[in-house]
Amino acid sequence: MDPKIAKADEEVQKLISKKRKKSVEDRRVGSEIFDKQTLETLYKLANQGHLDVLNGAISTGKEANVLKGVINSSYIAVKIYRIATSDFKKMQYYIQGDPRFNIRSSNKRQLITNWVNKEFRNLARAYEAKVSVPKPIIALNNVLILEFIGSDDGDPAQTVKNQKPKDVDDFLNKLLLEIKKFVNNANLVHGDLSTFNILNKDEYPVIIDVSQSVVRDHPIANELLVRDIKNIYKEFKKMGSSYSLEDILNKLEFDINLDID
Numbered sequence: 001m002d003p004k005i006a007k008a009d010e011e012v013q014k015l016i017s018k019k020r021k022k023s024v025e026d027r028r029v030g031s032e033i034f035d036k037q038t039l040e041t042l043y044k045l046a047n048q049g050h051l052d053v054l055n056g057a058i059s060t061g062k063e064a065n066v067l068k069g070v071i072n073s074s075y076i077a078v079k080i081y082r083i084a085t086s087d088f089k090k091m092q093y094y095i096q097g098d099p100r101f102n103i104r105s106s107n108k109r110q111l112i113t114n115w116v117n118k119e120f121r122n123l124a125r126a127y128e129a130k131v132s133v134p135k136p137i138i139a140l141n142n143v144l145i146l147e148f149i150g151s152d153d154g155d156p157a158q159t160v161k162n163q164k165p166k167d168v169d170d171f172l173n174k175l176l177l178e179i180k181k182f183v184n185n186a187n188l189v190h191g192d193l194s195t196f197n198i199l200n201k202d203e204y205p206v207i208i209d210v211s212q213s214v215v216r217d218h219p220i221a222n223e224l225l226v227r228d229i230k231n232i233y234k235e236f237k238k239m240g241s242s243y244s245l246e247d248i249l250n251k252l253e254f255d256i257n258l259d260i261d
Helices: 003-020 024-033 036-047 088-095 108-128 168-185 221-238 245-252
Strands: 053-060 064-071 074-081 136-140 143-147 198-201 204-207
Touching (some): 036 136, 036 143, 053 074, 074 108, 108 136, 168 204, 168 221, 168 245
Antiparallel strands (some): 053 064, 064 074
């Protein structure tokens, strides 16, 4: 047997054996996301030295699951897009008009591959601009490997939705600084910013889920930016923030037309 194939098979057996030790819920999730192509992709990533074992779910969703992985005794996050349940119309909506991508095919697998690549490139762009986002490591087919955000013991950071900041206004102020860098320095608009897509890492925001993010000159960028700002205002207001929408706009200093209710 080819040594490379043997090595890949050995690594995959580690992945599968580790997965089998998990709970019933993990096995249910595993049966939904570990299709043939995904397993083959994980084989390649393991063979290339990017992944040793998978170690349970961090989050589950309709379109993607994020699993905790281990490489060289360090934790990583492994995001796997689920081909069977992904919203392809939404993907096409956000990709069309982005000058970085010229997508003409309606092939679902190709669209997901480009979607994953889009998230990788958006993360890389934001990370290089020193925005508080996970560092992207590698993207292959429907799998994205990125920096694990959590404790050294492997406890993943929770979303703001699940872990309210101790000082809401202080946390929001930090978030607004990160949003300014995201827009001004990375030249991106998130497009789906909410307390579900912001992690609370030791009382500091980490912005995640940037697959739908678009460049600043995208035709729908202003529309998405207005929506992001209003979402953040409403959600943090519910958590007890004293910031008005005007306060948020003044801190962001964006030149946009935003109706203030």
